Amino acid sequence: MARAGPLEIRFLLVSGKLIEEPLAWHGPIVMNTQMELRQAIMGLQNRTFIR
Numbered sequence: 001m002a003r004a005g006p007l008e009i010r011f012l013l014v015s016g017k018l019i020e021e022p023l024a025w026h027g028p029i030v031m032n033t034q035m036e037l038r039q040a041i042m043g044l045q046n047r048t049f050i051r
Contacts, residue, residue, distance in 0.1 A: 002011065023030065024037040029044070031037045043049030 002009070022032050024032060024034050026037055026041065029037060029040045031040055040049055
């Protein structure tokens with residue numbers, strides 16, 4: 001149950017079946033391995049992560 005006071009409230013609930021894969025998470029980035037995570041962070045730092 002969710003209740004709100006006099007102000008508006010919004011939330012997002014996401015659910016799904018587990019896929020039993022490894023998880024490496026740091027801030028907004030989620031990858032499968034620590035190596036992939038490090039590469040993504042380096043890409044963010046040098047502005048090549050998302051084009």
